[in-house]
Amino acid sequence: MTTKSLVAGLTAVGLALGATAWAAKPPRTSAKVDETAVSDSTPTFYKDVLPIVQEHCQTCHRPGQIGPFSLLDYQSARPWARAIKNAVAARKMPPWFANPEYGHFDNDRSLNQAEIDTIVAWVNSGAPAGDPANAPPSVQWPEGGWNIQPDVTVELPPYPVPATGIKEWEQLAVPAPFKEDTWVTSVEIRPGATAVVHHLCFDFAKHKPTTPYNVYEWVEVPRDDDGVAKTHVGSTPPREGIVVSRPVGSTVETRREGRPSVRGGNQFCYLPGLPFEDYRPLHAGVFVPAGSDIVVSVHYTTNGAAVVDSSRIGFTVAKVPPPKMFVSQGGGEGDAAVNTDSALNNSILSRQQANEKLAIPPYDGNYSGPPADITFKRDIELVWLRPHAHVRGKSVRYSLIYPDGREEIVLDVPHYDFNWQLTYRTSLKIPKGSRMHVQFMYDNSASNKYNPDQSKWVFYGGQSWEEMGTPNMGFVTDRKANEQELTGERF
């Protein structure tokens, strides 16, 4: 499979790029790069290019990560020289979509013009290796394919994903691995079968006697022949209806009417391009009381081959409570209403978004979705933004309106790309009484190359041919000042 067809294939199903991508062969054109003599001014791999790729590329381009080839050493980089030049000159790599005019992002991986020029000049002069003695020390990446080096890991039960059919968002509760009150300082979710995991998110939740362990539960969504939900409730998954449950390891499904017994949120998420959460640089953590549960929300997208997914979650934990605590915006992924389980969130913000009104007409190339308005009830520090839409997502803009009426564009993504669920990390103090206004735009026309069918109406929903417009955000706040209220209210 060539890289082109691989990428096209993945794009067509709107999916994660995964372990399979690793087998990609370099494009043939790279063999045509001219080999010319190296003069003193010629950039070389070891001296000039390696420092750039260490900082901007190796996080994905190393064995076991999502990049289709390794950029750890010259031997593996060299056959890709021509493709590297094209990708960086077109600013396709590294993936980064924030308009540089607005905001400041700590994890901005984009290359500056001088770095692009260096890589282009290196390839134009035959992509020489140079002297290995000039190489910077290699980066010490964590072992075993992790991006964090976890202190504790959890194996989720193996999930047989069928070759075809629609899977709804399923919920699963398992005990959290913490016997004592714990401050978690980083979290990484590693899906086993990246090609079929559309998302895997979880919340920590207080264990209730009614919480069943190791049972998948989902609410049936009546769909038409095209797989489009017949009613548009504006929340994913629906809050009530026919609840189907299936114990882990069994194929027997039971149906009842009502509400699911657990509801997984999106405090921690795996989405394609979203590798891990690390609060250590923020001196922050998440408080997990002893005996909590992990409540997972997982969505599999079938892709023609039956596979078994075995996903893992890794954590680092603090020895002493960190000075700050991390809080993510509440509400299940895409929920209009603030999740009622989360009193914590209610004490910090209130969110309004009429998702049930999302209705994109056929052929509309510039549809403005129902905006989200998030009002802050206390001073808080914004640490990341993670806009989420599906294949018709076109652009998104977050504007903060301060109590004095001043407006600041915090994040502007002029070309949203569903294939990359990026987290934009920042640091912004938000005073009480401010409001974040988030506007997604959608393109349901033929000029959107990811559009599976421009003749269809598109409504809100959790499948990738339906749409969402979720303004996820993460915050930190002083632990001591808020500990009692925040940890107490939540549990």
Ligand code: HEC
């Ligand atoms: C966030 C992860 C990530 C980062 C960072 C990243 N890449 Fe990639 N790269 C990927 C993935 C995944 C693919 C395959 C899918 C695609 O092409 O979009 C890819 C594909 C490529 C390709 C093949 C493109 C093609 O047309 O076949 C090249 C070349 C490349 N990357 C170079 C780089 C370079 C050089 C950097 C750093 C300057 C970089 N990448 C940074 C994830 C990443």
